[in-house]
Structures are given as structure tokens and as C-alpha cells.
Amino acid sequence: MGGLSFRAGNRLLPPLVLVFLIVPSRQSLAIPAFSRMYGTSCSTCHLDFPKLNDFGKAFKDAGFKFPKDDESMLKIPPVMLGAPANAELWPKAIWPGTIPGIPPIGLRYNQYFQYTSTNRSNFSQLSPSGTVTPFIPTTDFEAGYFSIFTAGNFGSDIAFWVDDDISVSGANSNGTLGEAYLKFVDIGRLMKLPSYALSLRVGQIELDIPFTQAKSIWISPYDIYSQANIGAVNPAFGQQFVNNSFAFAGSGKGIEFSGGHSIGGYHYSVAFIDQDTSNTPQATNNAYVPSATGSNNGGIGFASDSNFKDIYTNFQYRFNLERDKASRDAIQAAGPTGPRDHTYVNVGSFWLYGRSVQRLSGATTEGLPTVITAREPFYRVGGNATFNYRCCLQFNALWMYGHDNNLLPVDANGTVISLPVGTMPLPVGFISGQAATFSGGFADVEWLAYPWMMVLMRYDGVNSTSDYINGLVSGGFTGSPFNGAARATRNRLTPGVQFLIHANIKASFEYQFRPSQSVVFETSPVTGLPVAINPFHTNTAVAGLEFVY
Amino acid sequence: MMRSFLLMLLLTAALAVTATAGTIEGTVSPGKSSVVYVDTIAGKTFPAPSQQPVMDQKGLQFSPHVMVIQAGTTVEFLNSDNVQHNVFWPSISGNKKLGHNLGTWPKGDKRPFKFDNPGVVSLLCNVHPEMSGYIVVSPTSYFAETDASGHYKIDNVPDGKYNVVAWHEGMKQQSKSVDVSGTGKADFTLSK
Numbered sequence: 052m053g054g055l056s057f058r059a060g061n062r063l064l065p066p067l068v069l070v071f072l073i074v075p076s077r078q079s080l081a082i083p084a085f086s087r088m089y090g091t092s093c094s095t096c097h098l099d100f101p102k103l104n105d106f107g108k109a110f111k112d113a114g115f116k117f118p119k120d121d122e123s124m125l126k127i128p129p130v131m132l133g134a135p136a137n138a139e140l141w142p143k144a145i146w147p148g149t150i151p152g153i154p155p156i157g158l159r160y161n162q163y164f165q166y167t168s169t170n171r172s173n174f175s176q177l178s179p180s181g182t183v184t185p186f187i188p189t190t191d192f193e194a195g196y197f198s199i200f201t202a203g204n205f206g207s208d209i210a211f212w213v214d215d216d217i218s219v220s221g222a223n224s225n226g227t228l229g230e231a232y233l234k235f236v237d238i239g240r241l242m243k244l245p246s247y248a249l250s251l252r253v254g255q256i257e258l259d260i261p262f263t264q265a266k267s268i269w270i271s272p273y274d275i276y277s278q279a280n281i282g283a284v285n286p287a288f289g290q291q292f293v294n295n296s297f298a299f300a301g302s303g304k305g306i307e308f309s310g311g312h313s314i315g316g317y318h319y320s321v322a323f324i325d326q327d328t329s330n331t332p333q334a335t336n337n338a339y340v341p342s343a344t345g346s347n348n349g350g351i352g353f354a355s356d357s358n359f360k361d362i363y364t365n366f367q368y369r370f371n372l373e374r375d376k377a378s379r380d381a382i383q384a385a386g387p388t389g390p391r392d393h394t395y396v397n398v399g400s401f402w403l404y405g406r407s408v409q410r411l412s413g414a415t416t417e418g419l420p421t422v423i424t425a426r427e428p429f430y431r432v433g434g435n436a437t438f439n440y441r442c443c444l445q446f447n448a449l450w451m452y453g454h455d456n457n458l459l460p461v462d463a464n465g466t467v468i469s470l471p472v473g474t475m476p477l478p479v480g481f482i483s484g485q486a487a488t489f490s491g492g493f494a495d496v497e498w499l500a501y502p503w504m505m506v507l508m509r510y511d512g513v514n515s516t517s518d519y520i521n522g523l524v525s526g527g528f529t530g531s532p533f534n535g536a537a538r539a540t541r542n543r544l545t546p547g548v549q550f551l552i553h554a555n556i557k558a559s560f561e562y563q564f565r566p567s568q569s570v571v572f573e574t575s576p577v578t579g580l581p582v583a584i585n586p587f588h589t590n591t592a593v594a595g596l597e598f599v600y
Numbered sequence: 601m602m603r604s605f606l607l608m609l610l611l612t613a614a615l616a617v618t619a620t621a622g623t624i625e626g627t628v629s630p631g632k633s634s635v636v637y638v639d640t641i642a643g644k645t646f647p648a649p650s651q652q653p654v655m656d657q658k659g660l661q662f663s664p665h666v667m668v669i670q671a672g673t674t675v676e677f678l679n680s681d682n683v684q685h686n687v688f689w690p691s692i693s694g695n696k697k698l699g700h701n702l703g704t705w706p707k708g709d710k711r712p713f714k715f716d717n718p719g720v721v722s723l724l725c726n727v728h729p730e731m732s733g734y735i736v737v738s739p740t741s742y743f744a745e746t747d748a749s750g751h752y753k754i755d756n757v758p759d760g761k762y763n764v765v766a767w768h769e770g771m772k773q774q775s776k777s778v779d780v781s782g783t784g785k786a787d788f789t790l791s792k
Contacts, residue, residue, distance in 0.1 A: 091660050092730045106683070106727075119682035123659055377706070381684065385704035389686030389726030554729070 083555060083600050084155030084201065085115070090126035093554040093599075098392075098442070099505040100557065100599070101266040102497075105392045108313035109382045112247070114210035114236035115202050118382060127152035129206070149206035157202075161195035161597035163270065168590040174535070177570055194218070195595065198229070208236035229265060230302055231255045239310065252307040259309060259320035259365045261399055261435035261449055264300045268497070270561045270595055271545060273449075274511040275491045276300040279330075280429065280455045282487040283517040285524050287581055290470045291457045291517060293487035295407045295429055296330035303327070303361065304354050314382060315371045315393070322363040325355040328407040328429075357408040357426070367399030367435075384441070391442040403431040407455060414477040416463060425481050429455040433492065443499040450492035457484040489515035491540075507547040507561075514540040523572050523581040537586035541566035559595045564588065624742070624754040624784040628766050631750030634790070635668045635736040637743035638754065639763040639775065640718070646741045648672030652712065655723070655733065657685045662723055662733025666769065670741045674714040682707050686726040692737070693719030701726075720767060736767055757784070766790060 086093055093100050096107030103111065109118045117124045133147030167187060175184035200214035214229040232254030239249030257265045264276045276299040282291025303324030311318035333354045371379050372394040378384035384393050406426050413423035433451030460468045460478035468478055491513035498506045519539040547561035569583035628634035649670055656663040658680040669675060679685045688701035698719070702711050715721065715737045723733035736743075742762075744752040757780050764786050765775045771790035778784040 089660065090730065091728055095660075095728055117683065124681075124683075126659075381706070383684055383727075385684060385706070387703050388688065388701050390684035390704050391727075 083157040151203045155203040159198045159599040163595035166592040170589045210234040248310045283520040291487045293455045295328045318367040323360040326357045359406045361405035363403045365401040369397040397437040425458040427456040445497045448494040455487045459484040503551040505549040509545045511543040537567040537569035537583045556598045621756045622780045622782045626787040629789045634746040634768040637738035640739040668736040676710045
């Protein structure tokens with residue numbers, strides 16, 4: 052029975068909570084506004100916020116509404132923006148809608164405390180004596196994020212979401228805005244499709260990646276989602292003119308069509324988003340060019356690096372393994388001690404296609420100055436799988452492969468120009484070189500040991516030869532994406548545990564066995580190429596406290 | 601003739617019983633939704649009532665929030681919501697051995713449970729932790745719930761001396777000895 056597990060857990064709680072109360076979680080979004088409007092606990096929709104249970108997924112799919120009888124569940128009734136009968140007057144009256152009865156605003160704050168292992172200062176071991184290098188403390192209290200978010204439904208199956216990090220930019224933020232969109236649920240009805248078949252999101256969105264980064268329960272981001280594809284520029288190796296900052300961890304601006312269910316059967320999405328491979332903030336990207344939303348002296352800037360729109364697709368299929376048909380068909384299974392998530396296997400794949408654009412000052416074959424443009428198609432493709440056992444145990448895995456075409460600049464003689472491109476010789480065109488690729492993914496297990504305690508373990512692996520190569524230059528270790536990977540494959544193991552002190556307050560702890568690094572390299576007698584030596588690990592521990600209200 | 605005689609006899613007997621049955625009344629602070637009942641009466645038993653009251657789950661709330669029943673009553677637990685609910689109680693008046701979980705059932709279905717043990721049953725839903733309801737199981741058939749002003753009245757109590765118990769959510773239970781001779785009066789001021 053339900054109460055028994057709480058009693059057993061109480062013996063463990065005091066010492067563990069004490070530990071976490073003296074240290075201060077990071078990115079998470081839960082919706083206290085819904086708690087207020089429906090008069091219900093966070094745990095109605097969340098297991099360990101912001102992780103959604105099956106009911107929470109159905110609530111989200113429905114456009115932030117109870118899938119059935121939403122009106123009867125609302126404790127704060129919405130304000131009518133027109134009587135329902137106005138619909139009969141269309142097109143001579145505005146279509147009636149609603150706004151939430153109270154502003155559906157939620158706030159989130161977190162802070163964390165980090166411990167860094169004794170190798171933390173190894174990055175500066177080659178600095179001459181007496182050089183003042185950046186100091187890395189053993190322990191550090193860090194202010195986290197303060198975010199405001201609002202979400203709800205405007206009636207007529209139009210939902211909205213906006214989250215914004217007020218203090219500092221979040222992992223999912225572009226600028227300070229996380230996601231901001233309108234979702235038109237069930238537009239398929241216009242084509243007489245089933246109610247779940249087609250919806251539309253418009254705005255700034257986190258792509259419908261198999262495992263959300265923006266609303267992950269982990270403190271640390273998934274490494275593969277943060278992986279940009281920067282080609283090798285180390286002159287000791289074959290160079291690649293690839294500079295693609297696109298990463299799934301960011302958000303995209305555009306539109307997304309989606310359908311199916313998040314809780315069973317198929318689910319798909321197709322998105323078209325701005326090409327943004329330069330990672331240039333919108334405010335500084337051609338801000339001086341008049342835009343439709345700014346003045347003649349300069350607008351708010353453009354987000355796109357080119358006219359091409361990235362295309363993203365995601366297809367998932369969830370096999371419901373519940374034996375009882377009634378439970379299988381319901382949003383949640385009817386367990387002996389209450390509704391619980393289904394036991395299921397989910398498999399899927401995702402694919403993104405874009406064209407990275409790089410522009411150079413060059414010359415025509417006649418020697419006249421001109422701008423030459425490298426349009427390098429790239430794609431990301433991957434697969435994922437999840438096994439979920441009832442409420443409490445979930446195994447997740449994702450693997451991804453990234454590929455960028457590599458167009459190397461050549462001079463008038465057809466000779467490849469060494470990177471970076473200088474003033475001379477001027478490039479006149481491009482030839483195809485070896486593509487820049489990377490691969491990797493993660494696998495994790497999430498065990499809800501008690502309703503208030505989540506035990507976690509994750510493996511992250513990223514293989515990027517170019518990242519490794521770019522570190523093998525003097526001073527390159529600190530400038531490379533990973534501060535000097537000692538091998539092309541970077542492995543990270545992260546055990547963690549999280550405690551819900553209340554349904555809206557969480558203490559989290561993660562220890563990160565980080566990938567091996569190196570700042571020393573030598574020339575291999577076999578290949579004659581630089582190789583990293585003397586690898587070390589700089590492990591970290593982080594504890595966080597987070598609350599939403 | 602014989603039939604009329606028997607009818608008169610029955611009426612007389614009924615009037616005689618009514619004449620010896622009294623009331624207990626009074627007020628309970630903090631007021632509404634308090635429960636007052638006559639505690640166990642030594643040597644007296646009460647047949648289980650045939651009525652089966654309904655404890656509903658509607659709009660993510662137990663309705664009514666407080667219900668008082670006589671021991672031996674079977675309560676029907678109804679789910680009127682389009683979401684699944686669960687009903688359980690970890691104990692009855694602190695006795696964890698009497699905890700029970702009724703499971704989960706869909707909209708429109710009912711699950712019965714017969715409450716044989718007197719005490720306070722704190723109803724919970726495993727999936728909606730904010731949901732709370734109470735069933736107060738009285739050992740006797742003499743019980744009442746207070747009105748909006750905190751007033752209660754228990755009818756048909758035979759003359760005698762009784763231990764009367766008052767309960768309110770979140771307050772310490774209180775009991776008083778009351779003499780009923782036609783009427784009895786007991787006011788309660790409960791505290792946390």
C-alpha cells in the first residue's frame with residue numbers, strides 16, 4: 052500500500068536531506084501556474100520535476116489542458132473573450148476564445164555548489180613560472196538561474212508557452228529566451244484527420260528531440276546535444292573548412308508540425324527552422340539592416356545565416372506492454388496502488404538537414420575582388436530507445452552521427468589555401484575535402500526509488516577527431532571545445548541522486564567522472580603527427596537546490 | 601377489530617420509546633464540518649445500517665470532504681472524474697494495521713468498503729497528493745455533523761450517561777461526559 056513505502060523511506064530521509072540542505076539544481080521547468088489553476092500537486096504531471104509522467108505528456112499533447120473534461124477540473128475558471136455563440140457569427144465576429152483566469156506565471160530559481168578535483172589547475176602546467184593563470188577554486192557556491200515562465204491555453208485548442216531566463220542565459224536559451232511559441236492543436240480537424248494527427252507550433256522552440264535538454268532532470272547537459280562540428284584546423288593534419296556551431300542543445304526559430312501521441316503508438320514531428328550555424332546572437336546579426344520589425348535605422352537583427360531553412364524530422368513509436376487492455380488504452384495504467392505510467396518500449400529516429408554557409412573575401416578567376424560563399428550541406432542522424440517499467444525504472448539510450456561537407460578554399464591555381472584564410476592568396480573557389488564528422492550519444496538509467504528520490508546514472512560519449520586534433524597545437528588545449536581532449540573519444544560517467552524535499556523543491560547531486568584531458572603533446576615516432584600524452588581527469592561534483600513556485 | 605387493536609398497541613409503544621429518547625446538542629469550535637458522536641456504550645450493539653453512502657471523487661477532490669458513518673456501514677467510493685484516482689488510508693485513528701488501499705478505477709465505477717472499526721479514516725489519493733477526505737466511523741448510531749455555525753444536534757439518544765466525542769480536521773479530538781435526561785448539552789472548543 053502507498054503509505055508503506057513512505058514509512059520505509061523516512062528512515063533514510065533525515066541524514067540524506069541534511070547533507071543536501073547544507074549545499075545548494077539547475078535547469079528545470081515545472082508549471083506551478085497549472086497547480087494553481089487546477090488546484091493540484093506538481094506530481095499530477097511530474098515524476099521528478101520537470102520529468103513528465105504519462106498524464107503530464109497527455110496534458111501537454113492536449114495543449115496544456117486535461118485531455119477530457121478540462122473545464123470541470125479548473126478551479127479558476129477562464130475569462131471568456133467572446134461568448135461561444137459568437138462562433139456562429141463567423142466571419143462577422145471574432146472567433147471566441149479564453150484567457151486564463153489568473154496570469155499563469157511560474158518562477159524558478161536554483162543555485163549550486165561545485166567541487167572540482169585536484170587536477171583542476173593542470174591546464175596551466177605549461178605556463179612559465181610566475182605567470183598569473185586563471186584560478187580555479189576547489190569549491191564554489193554558484194548562483195544559478197532565475198527564470199520566469201508562462202503557459203496555458205487560449206481556448207479553441209491554441210496553447211502557448213514562454214520561458215525566459217531573467218538572470219543569465221540558460222542552456223536552452225538563445226539570448227535569454229528559452230522557448231516561446233503558440234501551438235495550434237488539432238489543426239488536422241480542418242482536413243477531417245483524427246484529433247491527434249496534426250498540430251502546429253510556431254515560434255522559438257526546442258526541437259522535438261527524443262530526450263529533452265531544456266527540461267531534463269539532469270544538472271549537466273547531454274554532451275552530444277552540445278556538440279558543434281568544428282573541422283580540423285591544425286596545420287599538422289588535413290584541414291577542414293567547417294565551422295558549424297549548430298547543436299541540439301539550442302533552440303530554433305521556425306515552425307513545427309507534429310502528431311501522434313507521446314504516450315502510445317506513433318509520434319512524429321517535422322520542423323523548419325532558421326539556418327543558424329554561426330551562433331551569432333540575433334541582436335548583433337545584421338542589426339544595422341532595416342527589418343520589418345525595426346526602424347529604418349536598424350531593426351532587431353536577423354536570426355538566419357542564409358535563406359535555407361534547416362529541416363528536422365523525428366519519428367517515434369511506443370510499444371505499450373501493458374497486458375490489461377483497459378490499462379493499455381488509458382492515459383495511465385491502473386496499478387494496485389494508484390495510476391502509474393505504462394510499461395513500454397519506445398524506439399525512434401531523428402534527422403536534421405541543413406546547409407552551413409561561410410562567406411570569404413575572394414577573387415574571380417580574373418583576379419577581381421568578390422565574395423565567395425561555401426554552402427556546405429550537413430546532417431545529423433540518430434536513433435534512440437527507451438524501456439520504461441511502470442512508474443519507477445527507465446532505461447534510455449541515444450546515438451547520433453554528425454556529418455558536414457567540407458569545402459576547402461583554393462587559389463587561382465587550384466591549390467588548397469591553408470586555414471585560416473589570410474589576405475593572400477585570395478580564394479577563388481572551393482574543392483571538396485574530407486567531411487568533418489562526429490558521433491556519440493548517451494545511455495542512462497533513471498530509478499525512482501521512492502516518490503521523493505530519483506537515482507540516476509548516465510554515460511556520455513562523443514567521438515570527434517577534429518576536436519582532438521585542434522587541441523594538439525601550442526595553446527590549443529584551452530581554446531578547443533573541450534579544453535584538450537586526450538583522445539578522440541570523450542567519455543563521461545555521471546552518477547546522481549535527487550530528492551524532492553517538497554513537490555516543488557528539489558535537491559540534486561551529481562558526480563562527473565569527466566573525460567581525460569591533456570595539455571602536453573609530442574610527435575609520434577610512428578606517424579610523425581602530434582599526439583597527446585600525460586592524460587589526466589578533472590572530475591567534478593555538483594550539488595544543487597532548486598525551487599519553483 | 602383485532603387489527604385496530606394491534607395498531608393502537610404499536611403506536612403506543614412507539615410513542616413510549618420516543619418519549620424516553622432525548623437529544624444531545626451544542627456547538628463545536630472551530631465550527632463547520634466538525635463531527636460529534638457518542639462513544640462506545642458498554643453492552644450495547646448497533647445493527648449495521650443498510651444505506652450505503654457515496655464518497656465521490658470529483659474535480660480532484662473528495663466529496664464530501666468529511667463524512668460520518670456508523671461502524672458496519674459500507675461506503676461506495678465513486679470516481680466521477682475523467683482521470684484515474686486511487687483511494688487509500690494509511691491508518692484508522694493511528695492504527696496502521698487498519699490501513700488499506702482500494703486500488704484504481706475509472707470514471708463512473710464504484711468500489712465498496714465496509715468500515716467495521718471505529719475511528720477516523722484519512723482518505724488519500726496516491727496520484728493526487730493534494731486530495732484529502734475524512735470518514736469518521738462512529739461506534740454508535742448517535743452522531744451528527746455540525747452546520748455552518750458549528751451547531752450540532754444528535755437525536756434519539758436514550759436517557760443515560762455517555763461519553764461524547766468531538767472531532768475536527770487538524771484539531772485534537774476531545775471527549776466529554778454528558779448526562780442525557782430528555783436533553784443533554786455539550787460544547788467543545790477544539791485546539792491544534
